[in-house]
Amino acid sequence: MALLEGRVAVVSGGGGDIGGGIARRFAAEGAAIAVCDVSLEKAEIVASDIRAAGGRALAIAVDVSKPEQCEAAAARTVAEFGKITTLVNASATVSPDGNVEKIALSDWQRALDVNFTGTFLMCKYVMGHIREAGGGGAVVNIASSHGHFGLPGRSAYCSTKAAIMHFTRVLAIDYGPHNIRANTISPGPIDTERSLRRYGSRENSNRVRGVGQVLGRTGTVEEVAAAAAFLASDEAAFITGTDLLVDGGQTSFKGSSLERYSS
Numbered sequence: 342m343a344l345l346e347g348r349v350a351v352v353s354g355g356g357g358d359i360g361g362g363i364a365r366r367f368a369a370e371g372a373a374i375a376v377c378d379v380s381l382e383k384a385e386i387v388a389s390d391i392r393a394a395g396g397r398a399l400a401i402a403v404d405v406s407k408p409e410q411c412e413a414a415a416a417r418t419v420a421e422f423g424k425i426t427t428l429v430n431a432s433a434t435v436s437p438d439g440n441v442e443k444i445a446l447s448d449w450q451r452a453l454d455v456n457f458t459g460t461f462l463m464c465k466y467v468m469g470h471i472r473e474a475g476g477g478g479a480v481v482n483i484a485s486s487h488g489h490f491g492l493p494g495r496s497a498y499c500s501t502k503a504a505i506m507h508f509t510r511v512l513a514i515d516y517g518p519h520n521i522r523a524n525t526i527s528p529g530p531i532d533t534e535r536s537l538r539r540y541g542s543r544e545n546s547n548r549v550r551g552v553g554q555v556l557g558r559t560g561t562v563e564e565v566a567a568a569a570a571f572l573a574s575d576e577a578a579f580i581t582g583t584d585l586l587v588d589g590g591q592t593s594f595k596g597s598s599l600e601r602y603s604s
């Protein structure tokens with residue numbers, strides 16, 4: 342039997358690379374998907390791919406920093422698919438770069454609003470539906486290896502990712518009595534359109550972020566989606582309140598390059 346047969350998943354940032362990869366994998370595992378994204382166009386591409394592959398999917402325009410839009414997305418998912426059992430938060434916005442003197446308050450606030458408060462708001466309006474569905478449920482919030490260690494000039498991004506992990510631990514505590522599990526995934530360097538924009542090309546992304554790492558390469562969207570499918574499924578029935586690093590060992594290694602240590 343497929344891992345997520347009978348589940349209904351809301352995936353925020355579902356039009357993006359990692360969110361889209363998770364939505365596609367969950368659908369392949371039997372779940373119906375509400376693909377939520379601030380870009381309806383991107384959400385619609387993922388939803389129509391899923392439908393074309395024989396799955397069930399609905400695209401919904403949601404800005405996760407807007408409470409009324411999060412609430413409406415949850416209600417629409419229930420109206421369409423009858424329930425919600427699973428939530429994935431994968432939305433994120435471009436975070437400002439620079440030290441605290443250079444970051445504008447408005448840019449800092451926007452990063453917090455989308456990356457962190459957006460995760461809170463989606464949980465706020467979805468958790469009640471998951472509880473009502475009964476039979477357990479699961480939340481997978483996407484953090485980052487940069488929530489475990491810092492990066493120069495990226496205080497907003499790194500802080501929101503660390504905050505998501507701690508928020509999720511408390512969510513797990515609050516909903517454990519309802520048999521609803523909550524975990525984070527911390528991806529390391531994953532090749533996506535966003536990293537392509539940041540690093541210019543896949544080769545450069547791999548050179549900057551992959552070479553010298555433990556596995557010597559960047560990761561794929563599919564590798565993150567596989568971890569998410571596991572955490573959302575009954576295979577992970579006794580796993581809650583934890584973070585799963587999908588980072589090719591990046592966080593385990595404190596050096597900048599393995600090369601100089603190799604024998």
Ligand SMILES: NC(=O)c1ccc[n+]([C@@H]2O[C@H](COP(=O)([O-])OP(=O)(O)OC[C@H]3O[C@@H](n4cnc5c(N)ncnc54)[C@H](O)[C@@H]3O)[C@@H](O)[C@H]2O)c1
Pocket residue numbers: 353354355356357358359360377378379380383403404405406430431432433434455459483484485486527528529530531532533534535536
């Ligand atoms: N790519 C990586 O290497 C990497 C590494 C670690 C963590 N992550 C995390 O994975 C997640 C997905 O990242 P990605 O690389 O796929 O990026 P992405 O840009 O492809 O996906 C992010 C999605 O969020 C959507 N979004 C932005 N603002 C929104 C808002 N206000 N409301 C709703 N949706 C909004 C975007 O439209 C986009 O589709 C993010 O949380 C990111 O921080 C990525």
